[in-house]
Amino acid sequence: MTTNTSFLGDLMNSIADRGRSLLGRGAPEGPTSAASLTALCESLLSGRGEASGVALADEILCGWRKLDAEGRRAFLVTLAERFGPDTAKLDRAIEAYRAKGDARTILDLHKAAEPRRQEVIRRLNLAPRGTEALVRIREELTRNLKSHPDMAALESDFVHLFSSWFNRGFLVLRRIDWTTPANILEKIIRYEAVHTIRDWNDLRRRLEPTDRRCFAFFHPQLVDEPLIFVQVALSKEIPSAIGTLLAEDRQPIAADEATTAVFYSISNCQEGLRGVSFGNFLIKQVVEDLKRELPGLSTFVTLSPVPGFAGWLARERADDASIHLTPEDKLALMGLDKPGWHEDPASRDKVKAALIPAAAAYLLKAKSTSGKPIDPVAKFHLGNGARLERLDFLGDLSARGLSQAHGLMVNYLYKLDEIETNHERFAAQGEVVASSAVRKSLRADAPSPKAVSKAAIKTKDQSTKV
Numbered sequence: 001m002t003t004n005t006s007f008l009g010d011l012m013n014s015i016a017d018r019g020r021s022l023l024g025r026g027a028p029e030g031p032t033s034a035a036s037l038t039a040l041c042e043s044l045l046s047g048r049g050e051a052s053g054v055a056l057a058d059e060i061l062c063g064w065r066k067l068d069a070e071g072r073r074a075f076l077v078t079l080a081e082r083f084g085p086d087t088a089k090l091d092r093a094i095e096a097y098r099a100k101g102d103a104r105t106i107l108d109l110h111k112a113a114e115p116r117r118q119e120v121i122r123r124l125n126l127a128p129r130g131t132e133a134l135v136r137i138r139e140e141l142t143r144n145l146k147s148h149p150d151m152a153a154l155e156s157d158f159v160h161l162f163s164s165w166f167n168r169g170f171l172v173l174r175r176i177d178w179t180t181p182a183n184i185l186e187k188i189i190r191y192e193a194v195h196t197i198r199d200w201n202d203l204r205r206r207l208e209p210t211d212r213r214c215f216a217f218f219h220p221q222l223v224d225e226p227l228i229f230v231q232v233a234l235s236k237e238i239p240s241a242i243g244t245l246l247a248e249d250r251q252p253i254a255a256d257e258a259t260t261a262v263f264y265s266i267s268n269c270q271e272g273l274r275g276v277s278f279g280n281f282l283i284k285q286v287v288e289d290l291k292r293e294l295p296g297l298s299t300f301v302t303l304s305p306v307p308g309f310a311g312w313l314a315r316e317r318a319d320d321a322s323i324h325l326t327p328e329d330k331l332a333l334m335g336l337d338k339p340g341w342h343e344d345p346a347s348r349d350k351v352k353a354a355l356i357p358a359a360a361a362y363l364l365k366a367k368s369t370s371g372k373p374i375d376p377v378a379k380f381h382l383g384n385g386a387r388l389e390r391l392d393f394l395g396d397l398s399a400r401g402l403s404q405a406h407g408l409m410v411n412y413l414y415k416l417d418e419i420e421t422n423h424e425r426f427a428a429q430g431e432v433v434a435s436s437a438v439r440k441s442l443r444a445d446a447p448s449p450k451a452v453s454k455a456a457i458k459t460k461d462q463s464t465k466v
Helices: 002-023 034-046 050-066 069-082 087-099 103-113 116-124 130-144 149-165 182-191 200-207 279-293 309-318 327-337 345-364 376-383 399-405 419-429 436-440 449-465
Strands: 172-175 212-218 228-235 260-268 299-302 387-392 409-413
Touching: 034 050, 034 069, 034 116, 050 116, 050 130, 069 116, 069 130, 069 149, 087 103, 116 130, 116 149, 130 149, 172 279, 182 200, 200 212, 212 279, 228 279, 260 279, 279 376, 309 327, 309 345, 309 399, 327 345, 345 387, 345 436, 376 409, 376 419, 387 436
Parallel strands: 260 299
Antiparallel strands: 172 212, 212 228, 228 260, 299 409, 387 409
């Protein structure tokens, strides 16, 4: 892949040089203002020659790199506001469609409705290392989006184009091991987003043993840049805690003794590709590869964090009208406020009795306005066709694990002959497919919405009287 990419890069550099010669330009020094870049984008759209187009695209991207933060914001706003559809052409296309309504006028309308900035992005992609530059530009865009909502249309254009350019057909799955080049291993350390890799020794423990695997997706236009990677532990059972899985003194097993593949960390690497889904393809491809390598594997499961649980639980504890917690639950959960609660057996047992039913309610009942789980990790795995298999109390005792989920972790089971059915049930009805053990964890005596409503009204009346 590296050789082919190098050849293509050299070819595009050669075309860019020839284009600069045709345009009478020297090596790209790059404009220094958003206005200069905007003018070059107009020239890029009006040009027809491939070589000159590559040269202009290269010059624009060189100029982008030289702009300061304010200049970059100004350029992105200009792209969003001034490079929309050609309104005159769009009006004519609408009139033609209304008059005829045939296939040709529908096609013309589709073309006329496309924002001009999409073609700008396509042509910028032709520059040497243009894809990588555009990913970095989108990183800048996502950082500014909240404070500049006028960039939202440009954001949609990037997602639309990247979803095509980074579809499964263009991705290359590579195994990452201790012999992988150091520049890639360094990025694995840097991009790990679930369980921090402390140093090179820690990385080695995750890659070198016979019962460890790591796989990553790459794209031919992003040289040695992983897009997403998954870390896998081979085991004889479904684990309930990350600490034992990553312990320094653990004893590895032979790979062919394993019956279970545990996906314990999935990390997206490129902020500029946020919103472009790779994870579902990654897991399914890795399952296929592992089954081919190790036919003895029969169970494919995750050991996953529950990042939104602590925040949700805090809101439920503070809500007098909560339909998920009983007064007794709230009393028991006060133990969470005591530092080191998980180290005291008595406190720990009381918390567990209330926390596990609350966790079941969070994962099975707490939904967004779209009808999907509010927990992002649950939404991802359930959408892939996994089953919510088990709740793991105190599965992650790290500071991060205690902070985001009071130590809770969960297992999602990928049962190969049920994945498609589970996916359809989730996609069509928002159904959370869960094991009987998880469903039994739900509070049978949780207050009904009607009872909570009456209690809330009574409380309000009493407070008014006081």
